[in-house]
Amino acid sequence: MSRAKAKITSTTAGLNKDFSAFLDAIGSKDIFSLSKYIDSFNQKSQDSLLILQSSGQDIYIFSLLYPKGKSSQMTSMTDTIRAGHLLTSSYAKFIDTESIAAIARGDDWTVKVNKFLDQIKEYNSFLPANIFYARIYSQQASLILANTSSSSFSGDEKKTAENLKKLSAVSMTFFDYLSDLPNDLGQNLTLSGGKKSYLILFLNNAEIRPGGGFVGSFARADLENGQITKIDFEKNIYTLDKAFLAAGNKVTPPKELQALGDSWTMRDSNMSADFAESAKKVAWFYQQESGDNVDGVIAIDTTLFINLLKIVGPIDMPEYNLMISDKNFLSDVQYQVEIGYYQNQENWSENQPKKILADMMPKFITLITAGGVKQKEINSELFEAICEKHFLFYLKNSKLEDLIDGIGASGKIRNSSGDYLYPVDANIGGYKSSLEIEENVRQDVLIKNSGDVEEKISILRKHNGSYDWPGGINNNYLKIYLPMAVKVKSVEFSGGDNNPRSDSNLAEEEKYSSDLEFGKTVVGFWQNTKPGEQSQSTITFVRENAIQTGNDQFDYQITIQKQPGVEKFNWALYLVYPEGWKPQNVENYDAKNHQIFLKEEIRRDQVFRLRFIRSGSE
Numbered sequence: 001m002s003r004a005k006a007k008i009t010s011t012t013a014g015l016n017k018d019f020s021a022f023l024d025a026i027g028s029k030d031i032f033s034l035s036k037y038i039d040s041f042n043q044k045s046q047d048s049l050l051i052l053q054s055s056g057q058d059i060y061i062f063s064l065l066y067p068k069g070k071s072s073q074m075t076s077m078t079d080t081i082r083a084g085h086l087l088t089s090s091y092a093k094f095i096d097t098e099s100i101a102a103i104a105r106g107d108d109w110t111v112k113v114n115k116f117l118d119q120i121k122e123y124n125s126f127l128p129a130n131i132f133y134a135r136i137y138s139q140q141a142s143l144i145l146a147n148t149s150s151s152s153f154s155g156d157e158k159k160t161a162e163n164l165k166k167l168s169a170v171s172m173t174f175f176d177y178l179s180d181l182p183n184d185l186g187q188n189l190t191l192s193g194g195k196k197s198y199l200i201l202f203l204n205n206a207e208i209r210p211g212g213g214f215v216g217s218f219a220r221a222d223l224e225n226g227q228i229t230k231i232d233f234e235k236n237i238y239t240l241d242k243a244f245l246a247a248g249n250k251v252t253p254p255k256e257l258q259a260l261g262d263s264w265t266m267r268d269s270n271m272s273a274d275f276a277e278s279a280k281k282v283a284w285f286y287q288q289e290s291g292d293n294v295d296g297v298i299a300i301d302t303t304l305f306i307n308l309l310k311i312v313g314p315i316d317m318p319e320y321n322l323m324i325s326d327k328n329f330l331s332d333v334q335y336q337v338e339i340g341y342y343q344n345q346e347n348w349s350e351n352q353p354k355k356i357l358a359d360m361m362p363k364f365i366t367l368i369t370a371g372g373v374k375q376k377e378i379n380s381e382l383f384e385a386i387c388e389k390h391f392l393f394y395l396k397n398s399k400l401e402d403l404i405d406g407i408g409a410s411g412k413i414r415n416s417s418g419d420y421l422y423p424v425d426a427n428i429g430g431y432k433s434s435l436e437i438e439e440n441v442r443q444d445v446l447i448k449n450s451g452d453v454e455e456k457i458s459i460l461r462k463h464n465g466s467y468d469w470p471g472g473i474n475n476n477y478l479k480i481y482l483p484m485a486v487k488v489k490s491v492e493f494s495g496g497d498n499n500p501r502s503d504s505n506l507a508e509e510e511k512y513s514s515d516l517e518f519g520k521t522v523v524g525f526w527q528n529t530k531p532g533e534q535s536q537s538t539i540t541f542v543r544e545n546a547i548q549t550g551n552d553q554f555d556y557q558i559t560i561q562k563q564p565g566v567e568k569f570n571w572a573l574y575l576v577y578p579e580g581w582k583p584q585n586v587e588n589y590d591a592k593n594h595q596i597f598l599k600e601e602i603r604r605d606q607v608f609r610l611r612f613i614r615s616g617s618e
Contacts, residue, residue, distance in 0.1 A: 496535020
């Protein structure tokens, strides 16, 4: 048994470092992360049980050798391992999706997708029982651990026992929360009958908007009794918009869109920096313009299209004399939509310039649902697209929307503590130039002994494109989201110009605005950039009493969000901390000048936490 104990200690030694992340994943309902951790946890608990059994002793025998309420270190360890295995088994049971196989090969893409929905229906039929038993396992683990004293252990063993007690308590609550999931999933996928409709937005992030990109075209997918019955690809969003305006409807647009006109329609509706709010507004305009309601919105941008084309290969479009690949998707499709289509006078009366997209999409879906060896690459790309906000979802159902938010697919503005930064671009009549912009953000932070924090954020935008169509001047309305409790001192500009759409006739007296949105301070202004040139803006502000310096340690934490549709931006932090303090979790820093420098390419939301202690208090 001593040898078994040594093996078990070795097996579980590396487990504790993942517990915090595992608990965070439960708290945020991040099913993707739970799936990643649970395989490792479950394997280690299984290995530990096998080690006990291989020692020639039944894992329950030790509980019988001691009077009730008393146990030795060995029986405590046995109980802890049993409880740990029950907990990990409960999550493995819930996350077990092996019954949902890869999409079948050889069928029409609609047939394959409907077969996939059949597999989800079968999985969902077992889900209520899986969640019920997962909660029972968690409850049993909690009862076992309640009678196990962590004082019997030391080091990693003690930490594991304490972590498992926390996990058992959180797990029961988590599985209670999930109890309605099968019903919600069944309703939204019509697995138990009924009808649902969803908008699929095809966003052009070469013309970036806060909600991910210009709503160039879209489709509506109809589901009934767990099957896709129809996907209607819209060929001209302007048809709906023009009819809406012709009927006398007039909706006042946001301030930045007023440089384009005094009316607001569906094509410009995703102007919120919070994707869920943008999706609601798109759905509202769609209902107003078409008369049809939808139950959710799915958004896919140009970057995801191109990355998937790199995997599946080109699409043959003989009717357009085109072979669409990742290299010419943007240029050739854009040319066909805006110029090539109208060169044929027979198309003038039809007026469906987005027809090429409607014709291409079934072929594209056929390629990505082909299965085979490339399916793993496709799935990996879709997962990356969710993490990097090129593939987003919004559902009216609050429970499912909560889970979507947990895996990072909601595009919502995050609640945060400490510092916060979220730059949001809106290309307003700036051609298809957004993907040619290199954005560099420098953040200077000075932490004072008083706890006040003075900050300066500089945004340098370089236009690496040209005036050649579809490029041109990048007319950009930029919003910077900051923590709520800030005092903006100044906004300064150098390079570029700051008039709406670079039009001096539209110049405003106030060069910037400051307001509150989503519990954040937001500073907005125009920052326009010509091809081959650069522009810069600098915001200076103060956060009073932001750091508690009265204790022997403090944290500086910053949450950085990346806008949907933006591929990346470069971020650099220059932080000066007060004398008498020392960083704890930073390897390279300037101790003489009390400065820390961090540099990161931001492709997804990130949180950075720096810890400081008083010098000499180690």
